[in-house]
Amino acid sequence: MTLVKTKIGRRSFIRNTGLASGGLVLGFNWLASCKMTPEQVNAMPKEWFELNGFLKVGDNGMVTIMSPNPEIGQNVKTAMPMIVAEELDVAWKDVIVEQAPLNTDIFTRQLAGGSQSIRQGWESLRMTGATARQMLKEAAAQTWQVPVDEITTSEGMLHHAASDKSAGYGEMASIAAGLEVPEEVSVKEISEFKIVGTDRKNVDGPKIVTGKPLFGLDIQREGMLTAMIVHPPAFGMKYKSMDATAAKAMPGIKDVFPVVVYPEDAEKQWSDGGAIAEQVAIVGNSTWECMQAKKALEIEWEEASTLENSAYHDEALNQLLETAPKEAARKDGDVEKAFKSAAKIVESVYTAPFLAHNTMEPMNFFAHVTPEKAELLGPIQTPEFLEKTLVSVLGMPAEKIDIMMTRMGGGFGRRLYGTFAVEAAVISQRMQAPIKLVYTREDDMTQGTYRPSYKVRYKAGLDDKGNLIAWHVRGAGTNDDLIFENRFPAGAVDNYLAEKHSLQTNVTTGAWRAPRSNFIAGAEQAFMDEVAEAAGKDPIAFRLELFDRAINNPVGDPKNNDYDPERYAGVLKLVREKSGWTGGANNGKSRGVSAYYCHNSYVAQVMDLTVDGDKPNIDKVWCAVDCGIVINPLSAKNQIEGGIVDGIGHATYSALSFSNGQSDQKNFDTYRLIRNMEAPKEIESFFVDNGIDPTGLGEPSLPPIMGALANALYRATGRRYYHQPFINDKPPLVG
Amino acid sequence: MATFTLNINGKKQEVDVDPSTPILWVLRDHLNMVGTKFGCGIAQCGACTIHLDGTATRSCILPVSSIGDKNITTIEGLSENGDHPVQKAWLEVDVPQCGYCQAGQIMTASALLEKNPNPTDEEIETAMNGNICRCGTYLRIRKAVKMASES
Numbered sequence: 001m002t003l004v005k006t007k008i009g010r011r012s013f014i015r016n017t018g019l020a021s022g023g024l025v026l027g028f029n030w031l032a033s034c035k036m037t038p039e040q041v042n043a044m045p046k047e048w049f050e051l052n053g054f055l056k057v058g059d060n061g062m063v064t065i066m067s068p069n070p071e072i073g074q075n076v077k078t079a080m081p082m083i084v085a086e087e088l089d090v091a092w093k094d095v096i097v098e099q100a101p102l103n104t105d106i107f108t109r110q111l112a113g114g115s116q117s118i119r120q121g122w123e124s125l126r127m128t129g130a131t132a133r134q135m136l137k138e139a140a141a142q143t144w145q146v147p148v149d150e151i152t153t154s155e156g157m158l159h160h161a162a163s164d165k166s167a168g169y170g171e172m173a174s175i176a177a178g179l180e181v182p183e184e185v186s187v188k189e190i191s192e193f194k195i196v197g198t199d200r201k202n203v204d205g206p207k208i209v210t211g212k213p214l215f216g217l218d219i220q221r222e223g224m225l226t227a228m229i230v231h232p233p234a235f236g237m238k239y240k241s242m243d244a245t246a247a248k249a250m251p252g253i254k255d256v257f258p259v260v261v262y263p264e265d266a267e268k269q270w271s272d273g274g275a276i277a278e279q280v281a282i283v284g285n286s287t288w289e290c291m292q293a294k295k296a297l298e299i300e301w302e303e304a305s306t307l308e309n310s311a312y313h314d315e316a317l318n319q320l321l322e323t324a325p326k327e328a329a330r331k332d333g334d335v336e337k338a339f340k341s342a343a344k345i346v347e348s349v350y351t352a353p354f355l356a357h358n359t360m361e362p363m364n365f366f367a368h369v370t371p372e373k374a375e376l377l378g379p380i381q382t383p384e385f386l387e388k389t390l391v392s393v394l395g396m397p398a399e400k401i402d403i404m405m406t407r408m409g410g411g412f413g414r415r416l417y418g419t420f421a422v423e424a425a426v427i428s429q430r431m432q433a434p435i436k437l438v439y440t441r442e443d444d445m446t447q448g449t450y451r452p453s454y455k456v457r458y459k460a461g462l463d464d465k466g467n468l469i470a471w472h473v474r475g476a477g478t479n480d481d482l483i484f485e486n487r488f489p490a491g492a493v494d495n496y497l498a499e500k501h502s503l504q505t506n507v508t509t510g511a512w513r514a515p516r517s518n519f520i521a522g523a524e525q526a527f528m529d530e531v532a533e534a535a536g537k538d539p540i541a542f543r544l545e546l547f548d549r550a551i552n553n554p555v556g557d558p559k560n561n562d563y564d565p566e567r568y569a570g571v572l573k574l575v576r577e578k579s580g581w582t583g584g585a586n587n588g589k590s591r592g593v594s595a596y597y598c599h600n601s602y603v604a605q606v607m608d609l610t611v612d613g614d615k616p617n618i619d620k621v622w623c624a625v626d627c628g629i630v631i632n633p634l635s636a637k638n639q640i641e642g643g644i645v646d647g648i649g650h651a652t653y654s655a656l657s658f659s660n661g662q663s664d665q666k667n668f669d670t671y672r673l674i675r676n677m678e679a680p681k682e683i684e685s686f687f688v689d690n691g692i693d694p695t696g697l698g699e700p701s702l703p704p705i706m707g708a709l710a711n712a713l714y715r716a717t718g719r720r721y722y723h724q725p726f727i728n729d730k731p732p733l734v735g
Numbered sequence: 736m737a738t739f740t741l742n743i744n745g746k747k748q749e750v751d752v753d754p755s756t757p758i759l760w761v762l763r764d765h766l767n768m769v770g771t772k773f774g775c776g777i778a779q780c781g782a783c784t785i786h787l788d789g790t791a792t793r794s795c796i797l798p799v800s801s802i803g804d805k806n807i808t809t810i811e812g813l814s815e816n817g818d819h820p821v822q823k824a825w826l827e828v829d830v831p832q833c834g835y836c837q838a839g840q841i842m843t844a845s846a847l848l849e850k851n852p853n854p855t856d857e858e859i860e861t862a863m864n865g866n867i868c869r870c871g872t873y874l875r876i877r878k879a880v881k882m883a884s885e886s
Binding site: 073408675677 | 738743759764768770771772773774780803809811814826829831835837841846863864865867868869871872875876877
């Protein structure tokens, strides 16, 4: 047992009433659409007792645990309650999980982003469960008139050995709910865990496989209208005028109007990236009718700024790569001097295009705004920021705004930028009616907040023994400066120079699964392979030499280095062992290796592939991960597998380009995503068992796989792949 | 507007809609059967897959007027208690991440197994290739289809 301060204020408990009367009602309404079986109804408690904002215990011992963070497929809706249940010491089968609404009085950081939900929730989730358990123990101690320290718990039961008394949590819940919150509670030792670290299936699985309404797009309400928007056809254009006569006369159409979503004085949050001030709204009875009216609209747009082309972005990024910035992001030693004395120099440029997020569920949101209240329900990764924007845009205090998150049909960063929810609210306010805003796939793909396009140039110098003596990286991206100057190999090379530029464009860019890392990892690890080859060394041995340097004799203050070289080397050694690595080939298959650190976690991968004609067949990926304690191995492996497939897919097949400010790709007929046949035949994941507090898992497996792929392709084809997507890197990889 | 009588999951349902309305939107907007998902609207992603007389069909481009008396099966009607072998295998393997595409995946898989109860690995991949999973659960999808075929 470890004693921790509870950090739960009285405030959370007082505010429970607010939660029950506001948000929870909304939650239950939403859930009411899923009918329970008679067995489920019989198993439900007659009365619930709230022990804190996270959980309530039923009189029959069932426990409802609120999952505070938005669920985008990263499986926090299962993992976060597992942590609470662990410390509460209750059987997982007795747990009902509910999505919590936005409630900043009770929950902190209700955000899905940066792979941080588990890492940043770990302490408070444990404490929440442990606090409730302590209160139940105290209730039993009072009832039985025995010292609380003599009470033990086990799977929802309280025991007092000396007097041979036992009771279920449900029997003590009403007393416990009236007790003071303890100031200090004990949490379990890792060795005592019964739920954390075990395979638990997705709590929404049964609803998903039977098609129950779970997603924002599934919302239906009495009197609800459907709304669609028409946004400017290109970045750099704005609304001028329209003729909506024909559209307004179409069947099922209630209204068509230009709508100022963000007035000039609106207080925008970072989550309003991509906000379009004025658009056209169509409101009607059904989605199909709105889609038809949309086609009949004649809208005039005008140029507000430059209509950019991909050729321009390419050229401007090239120029930046030729230009030294005024200040280095990091400089150790003197790279220029070192290059002059180097026995060998390797230099390469890597590029990647814009990418759309393409969540399978297009953007949508339900809003019902009346003068008294704003109710918002839908898929949003940043509900807290949405609330702040709505306060400004709707002119309503936060107390009158209820926001509830639905399960999301993918996030990948797209739903960090909740402009669609703001649009829904403004349209509902104008219509004085409940509306569901629905984007078509084309709306979704052409009005994105995209992964920036990137270019990076690496230059490395080796001495005559093949030691890395100089490393120069200069990177640039659209609205993003790409380089993490303190990541590896910073600290492992005497002469190191990192420089970065950002190219301002009017194409909206933002976070896309593993921002920056989603390109720079692959580039860096592909370049590392080139340098290792030039040094005449095995690619894993070469990397390990550098980690040894960073461990034993780091360059500069090791505190500046944004990685732990021992954990980094640890995953590389683990993947070397598990894959039986002996070099660049394995029984006729070509091998590539890669390792990267991001989102506080370390990942190393080995990939085996063959190239059949022009088509890569990926046989297997071995993946070693150090993310500290793994909450739910079954779903952790799913995240690893998904990140690997996602990374391979985007590096190989996907791209978004621009002509006159418009994206050339508008739907999946021209924007290619990886499909079943293109995914690896097998992925095997291994987790380092070190008992360190958990770190990110939703993103870290994606970035390095792009490097492993490029390196394996090189072994198979004899040529390096520098430009994503690799299908377009000439000569074509696949026809 | 016109009235259509549709056979959906063994029940007759009457709707009064524009004849050009794709069956996807008839299901979702008019019959409140939202298990069938909207993904792309151009039959590229497979999220909207239903069975039409047992054949996996994209509902997002299929006008209601073209259905006639054909039998429609949606994810809601695949089994009464969510215990179709494909659904059970999906749970056993714990396939879903975000879960949005999975109804379409399950409808494609169940139509495949109806026609070909013992598909090879290659046949599974080929059959499932039309359904995009943005989360990348393809390996678990294959495993679940295989498991269902063996049950």
